Amino acid sequence: MSQTTEPRTGMVITVPAPIARAAAAASRWAGRHGVLLAALLLVGAAMAWKAAIARNAYFKEDDFEFVARAMENDLSFDYLTRIHFGQFMPGGFLLAWISARLEPFGWGYAAGMVLALHACAALAVLRMLRVVFGARPAILAPLLVFLVAPVTVPVLAWWAAGLNTVFLQIALPMAVASHWHHLRTGRLRHAVAAALWVLFGLLGFVKGFALPLVLLALTAIYHGGLRRALRGHVAAWSMQLVVLAGFGALYVQRSLSAPNTGALPIFDQAAGFLWELLGRTFATTVLGGPWRWFAGNDWGVVSPPLPVVIASLVTLAAMVAVTTYYRRRAGLAWALLLGYVLVADALPVLWGRVHLLGSFAGTDTRYVADAVPLVALVAGLVLLPLPGEAEPYRRALPARERVSGVCGxxxxxxxxxSLVSVSVFAGHLGAERRHRYIETARAELARAAPGTVIYDRLVPPDVLPSSYGAYSLTSKVLGALAPPRLRATMQAPPAALEGMVFDDQGRLRPVDVQGVPLAPRTRDRCWPVTGGTVQVPLDNRVTRAEGTLVRLGYAARADTKVTLWMADRATDVALRAGLGRVFVLAEPGADRIVVDDLPPGVCIGDVTPGQAVPRP
Structure with missing residues (x-):
C-alpha cells in the first residue's frame, strides 16, 4: 500500500506505506521524547562550542610533568597512587598514561579525553534532573545552566585541572540519581550504585569525600529529616562509610611516603582566600560572570570589578530571598550549595595551597568547577516542585505568565x-610558543642519529618554570618524546667527545659549557702529573637541577683511553689524537676529577665545570 497526498498545487505525491509508517512512528516517538531530544541537542551544541575553545589551548605547568611521568613509568600501582602535591588521583593518572602513550604531548588526545568525559558529565546531569524532577521541559533550564556556566570552560583548557574535575562532575550527579532511586524504591542495588559512584569520584579527586554529605543532606531535606534519613537507610550509609574508610586508609598510607606540602595559612591569607573564592569567584561565575579575567600565559583567573562583585552578591541575596519566600525548603537547598563549596572546595585548598599562593588562589575557577552539577540541581530544587510533592510552595505564586517571563x-x-565571559576567556588562550618548542624538539629527536649524546638543561621558563624541579629539565620534558633507549641516555648521559643540547627553540645544537675555566698555572698549560695521576679540583658547593657538566680540554699524540674518577665513579673515555675536548657529567658531591695512569703524551688542559648551553 501507499499513502497519497495532494498539495495545493494540484500535484499528487505518493509516499510508500513503509516510509509513511516509519515517519509516523518517528513523529510519535519524537513527541513522547521531545525533552530528551532537546536536551541532547543542547549537549551536542555545548560540546561543539567548548571543543572549539579548548582546541586553542595547550599543555601547561603540571601537564608537562604528567606526560613525562606517564612515559617513564609502567601502569603500576605505585604510579597510579602517587600523591601529587596532596592530590590523590588514580583515575586522572590512568587517563594521563593512556593519552601520553597514544601520543606524548598530543593535545588532540589529551583535550579530547577530558572533553568526552565532560560530555558524559552533561549526560549525567541530565539523568539526575530527569530522576529528581521527571522528564518535563522545565529541566532544560538547569541543564542549560550546567552547559554554559563559564566556570566549566577553564578546566577544559588546563589538562591537569580537567583530569581532576571531570570525575567529580560525573560522580556527583550519578550518585544523586542512584541515591534518589534508592530513596524512592528502597532497592539496595541503587544504594550500591551510589556508593560506587562516590568511589569513582574519589579516584579522580580527594574532594569526593563530600559526596556522601551531599546525599545525606538531600535525604534529610526532602525525605523526612535527619533522624529519619539516618535510621531509615542504614545500609546505604554503611556502604558509603566503607568506601570512605577504605579510600582514607589508602590515602593515608600513600601520604606517608610523599612529601608533606600541606600547612595552615595565617588568618589574613585564609580570610582573603575565602573572600576571593566565595565573594569574587563563585558569586560572579554562578551568575554568568566574571566578565573580566586576569590573563596569564594561555590561562586566566577571575578579575571582576568591585561594583560587579557587589551587584552579584546583591542579586544572589535577592534570589535566595525570593525563592525562600515562595518555595518550601529553598533556603535549605541554598545552604546545601554553600556548604558544599565551603567543605569540598574551600577547605582542601586552605590546607594545601593557600599558605603557598596566598589569597590569590581564590581567583582560580578550577577550585569550584566541580560544584556546577550541584548548582544545576539546586537551581531546580528552588524553583520546581518534585513529582508528587504536596504543597511545594509556601504561598500562591504570581500569574503563570509573569513567573515564566521572569524565569525566562x-x-x-x-x-x-556566560557567552560574554567565555568569549573573553577564550581570547586569552593560545600557546604557540610552547607548541612550537615541543613540535620542533619532536622533529629533532626523530632525526637524531643513533648514539647521539644529549646533555641536560632547564627548558625555557616561558615553557615551564624551574619550580617544577627535575620535571623542568629537557631530559624529562623532551625525553618524553624520545624512544626509550634515547630517553634513558638523556637522563644519564655518558661522557662524550661531542655532545648535543636543546636550545631555547627546541633545536638540537652542539653542546658547550658555561662556567669559570680552571686553567693550570704550569708553563705548558697542562695539569701536573704526580705519580702518573692528575687531580683537578671541583667546586662542589654549587648544585644545579640539571647537574654540573664538565668540559676537559686535552692534547694527545695518539688515540688512547683514559679513566676519569669522580667520587667513587669511574668513567672510561676514548681520546682522539690531537687537540680535543671531553664532556662528562660531574658526580654529585665530587670535589675533584682524578685521572689515574695517565698515558704518555696526554695533556689535560683547561677544565670548565658549569651548565650545558648551545655552542655559539
Whole structure:
C-alpha cells in the first residue's frame, strides 16, 4: 500500500506505506521524547562550542610533568597512587598514561579525553534532573545552566585541572540519581550504585569525600529529616562509610611516603582566600560572570570589578530571598550549595595551597568547577516542585505568565552573560610558543642519529618554570618524546667527545659549557702529573637541577683511553689524537676529577665545570 497526498498545487505525491509508517512512528516517538531530544541537542551544541575553545589551548605547568611521568613509568600501582602535591588521583593518572602513550604531548588526545568525559558529565546531569524532577521541559533550564556556566570552560583548557574535575562532575550527579532511586524504591542495588559512584569520584579527586554529605543532606531535606534519613537507610550509609574508610586508609598510607606540602595559612591569607573564592569567584561565575579575567600565559583567573562583585552578591541575596519566600525548603537547598563549596572546595585548598599562593588562589575557577552539577540541581530544587510533592510552595505564586517571563528573562541573561565571559576567556588562550618548542624538539629527536649524546638543561621558563624541579629539565620534558633507549641516555648521559643540547627553540645544537675555566698555572698549560695521576679540583658547593657538566680540554699524540674518577665513579673515555675536548657529567658531591695512569703524551688542559648551553 501507499499513502497519497495532494498539495495545493494540484500535484499528487505518493509516499510508500513503509516510509509513511516509519515517519509516523518517528513523529510519535519524537513527541513522547521531545525533552530528551532537546536536551541532547543542547549537549551536542555545548560540546561543539567548548571543543572549539579548548582546541586553542595547550599543555601547561603540571601537564608537562604528567606526560613525562606517564612515559617513564609502567601502569603500576605505585604510579597510579602517587600523591601529587596532596592530590590523590588514580583515575586522572590512568587517563594521563593512556593519552601520553597514544601520543606524548598530543593535545588532540589529551583535550579530547577530558572533553568526552565532560560530555558524559552533561549526560549525567541530565539523568539526575530527569530522576529528581521527571522528564518535563522545565529541566532544560538547569541543564542549560550546567552547559554554559563559564566556570566549566577553564578546566577544559588546563589538562591537569580537567583530569581532576571531570570525575567529580560525573560522580556527583550519578550518585544523586542512584541515591534518589534508592530513596524512592528502597532497592539496595541503587544504594550500591551510589556508593560506587562516590568511589569513582574519589579516584579522580580527594574532594569526593563530600559526596556522601551531599546525599545525606538531600535525604534529610526532602525525605523526612535527619533522624529519619539516618535510621531509615542504614545500609546505604554503611556502604558509603566503607568506601570512605577504605579510600582514607589508602590515602593515608600513600601520604606517608610523599612529601608533606600541606600547612595552615595565617588568618589574613585564609580570610582573603575565602573572600576571593566565595565573594569574587563563585558569586560572579554562578551568575554568568566574571566578565573580566586576569590573563596569564594561555590561562586566566577571575578579575571582576568591585561594583560587579557587589551587584552579584546583591542579586544572589535577592534570589535566595525570593525563592525562600515562595518555595518550601529553598533556603535549605541554598545552604546545601554553600556548604558544599565551603567543605569540598574551600577547605582542601586552605590546607594545601593557600599558605603557598596566598589569597590569590581564590581567583582560580578550577577550585569550584566541580560544584556546577550541584548548582544545576539546586537551581531546580528552588524553583520546581518534585513529582508528587504536596504543597511545594509556601504561598500562591504570581500569574503563570509573569513567573515564566521572569524565569525566562533570568535564564536568557545568564546565558548571554556566560557567552560574554567565555568569549573573553577564550581570547586569552593560545600557546604557540610552547607548541612550537615541543613540535620542533619532536622533529629533532626523530632525526637524531643513533648514539647521539644529549646533555641536560632547564627548558625555557616561558615553557615551564624551574619550580617544577627535575620535571623542568629537557631530559624529562623532551625525553618524553624520545624512544626509550634515547630517553634513558638523556637522563644519564655518558661522557662524550661531542655532545648535543636543546636550545631555547627546541633545536638540537652542539653542546658547550658555561662556567669559570680552571686553567693550570704550569708553563705548558697542562695539569701536573704526580705519580702518573692528575687531580683537578671541583667546586662542589654549587648544585644545579640539571647537574654540573664538565668540559676537559686535552692534547694527545695518539688515540688512547683514559679513566676519569669522580667520587667513587669511574668513567672510561676514548681520546682522539690531537687537540680535543671531553664532556662528562660531574658526580654529585665530587670535589675533584682524578685521572689515574695517565698515558704518555696526554695533556689535560683547561677544565670548565658549569651548565650545558648551545655552542655559539
Amino acid at each position: 528573562a533570568a535564564l536568557g541573561l545568564f546565558v548571554g552573560a
